Amino acid sequence: MSAELSDLYRSLSTVADGHELTQPESLRRFADRRARARVVGSTLAVALLVGGVAVGGRLAYPADGSAPLPPPADSPDPAPTGATARPSPTPTPASTPPASTPPAATPSRSTPSGTPAAPQPPTSIPDRAFFVLAASNRTGMESQGAGPALPTLCGTRLASDSAMVQRRGRYLAYKLPETPKGNVPDGSYRHTITIYRAGRADDALRELRTAVRDCPDQKLPDDSRTWRQRLLASGEYGDESVLFEMRAPVPDGMGEPGTDEVRLVRAVRIGDVVTVLWEQGWEHTAADRVQVDADSRRAVAAIENWLD
Numbered sequence: 001m002s003a004e005l006s007d008l009y010r011s012l013s014t015v016a017d018g019h020e021l022t023q024p025e026s027l028r029r030f031a032d033r034r035a036r037a038r039v040v041g042s043t044l045a046v047a048l049l050v051g052g053v054a055v056g057g058r059l060a061y062p063a064d065g066s067a068p069l070p071p072p073a074d075s076p077d078p079a080p081t082g083a084t085a086r087p088s089p090t091p092t093p094a095s096t097p098p099a100s101t102p103p104a105a106t107p108s109r110s111t112p113s114g115t116p117a118a119p120q121p122p123t124s125i126p127d128r129a130f131f132v133l134a135a136s137n138r139t140g141m142e143s144q145g146a147g148p149a150l151p152t153l154c155g156t157r158l159a160s161d162s163a164m165v166q167r168r169g170r171y172l173a174y175k176l177p178e179t180p181k182g183n184v185p186d187g188s189y190r191h192t193i194t195i196y197r198a199g200r201a202d203d204a205l206r207e208l209r210t211a212v213r214d215c216p217d218q219k220l221p222d223d224s225r226t227w228r229q230r231l232l233a234s235g236e237y238g239d240e241s242v243l244f245e246m247r248a249p250v251p252d253g254m255g256e257p258g259t260d261e262v263r264l265v266r267a268v269r270i271g272d273v274v275t276v277l278w279e280q281g282w283e284h285t286a287a288d289r290v291q292v293d294a295d296s297r298r299a300v301a302a303i304e305n306w307l308d
Contacts, residue, residue, distance in 0.1 A: 121272035122307070125168045125193050129306040131298040133174055137291070139185050141173035149192040149276050150208070151246060151265065153229065154215035158207045163200035168193055173282065176291065187285055190278040191299065201272045205242050208267055212244045225249060235293070238268040238275075238300050245287075254284045262286040266296050270303050 147169055150158075169192035173185035196204060209231065217228045225248040234243035246263040250256065264279045264287040277296050279287040 119271070121165060121195055121198055123165060123195070125166055125195060126306065129168075129193055129303055130170060130191065131295065131302040133172070133295070134298075136177040137174045137295075139173045139175050141185065141188075142170060143172075144170050147171070147190055149190075149194065149278075150267075151263070151278065152218070152220060153211040154218050156211040156215065158204060158211065160196065160200055160204040160207055163197045163203070165195040165197060167195075174291070174295070176288065185282045187282050187287060187291070188280050189295070190276075190280055192276045192278075193303065194274045194276075196272050196274065198272055201269045201274050202240070204274050205240055205267055205269055208242050212242075223248075225251070232264075234266060237266070237296055238270040238303075241266060241268040241296075243267075250284055260286065264289065264292045266292065268296065268300055270300060271307060273303055273307065275299050275303055 149167065149169065169190065171188060171190055173188040175183065176186045179186055194201075194204070212229050212231050215229050217226050219226055227246050227248045229244055229246055232243045232245055234241040243264065243266045246265070247260045250259050250261050255261075261281065261284045263281060265276065267274055267276045277292065277299055279292050281287060
């Protein structure tokens, strides 16, 4: 054995002799304490785990068995893992979409009660508003011109004339179908059409009825005869109508003695329009009721077609 190795062993024994070895009882007690500490630590860890599960269960499911409560509405969503959450961009005034503009209101033609409003009357009268005679009644004699719409009735002026919007009139002559060609006409009309302001046309017909009743007879200018007026049953024409006759003896030497000259006047209202067919005869002839009725229907039809 070398001198260096002998010196090394000698130094080791010297160090060991300076320390007292631990007794076997002390070593056993130390080992028992470590074992008990390990058991207590494991038991505590298990208790904490069980308690956490129980608490979590109570949070997820209420004790009364009802459905689990949802998270608060204003709870922020968890940030995604592995990525940095970026705040939502705040729109600038330029990028904010403009508020929607409500559609423009469509003018309603209904009254506040919900009923449809009455249509407004026309403002002008076209040529097509005037009727055309049947081919068998035409004479080709027609003219436009000013003139009264109604005969004089004891000088009465209708107040409804102030509500006129427009009036147009014409004169036309007719013949009966059996009258030979080349003979003079059998009669003539003063035909007028009047537009009234809304709701005033019925005033015109009411005033006309009153004027006829209030003038049962009269003398006309430049005529020595006495004319008698009376209302007749008009029949169904338009919305309403008025028919009256004017009757006077035929002048001496102008016709059969004892016969009468008869004029017929019919006014028909269609909405706010009134048409008047005033049969004026031809050389003291008497009006033919059948012909006047037929031409009245033609006059109403022409106006209805115009207004439609």
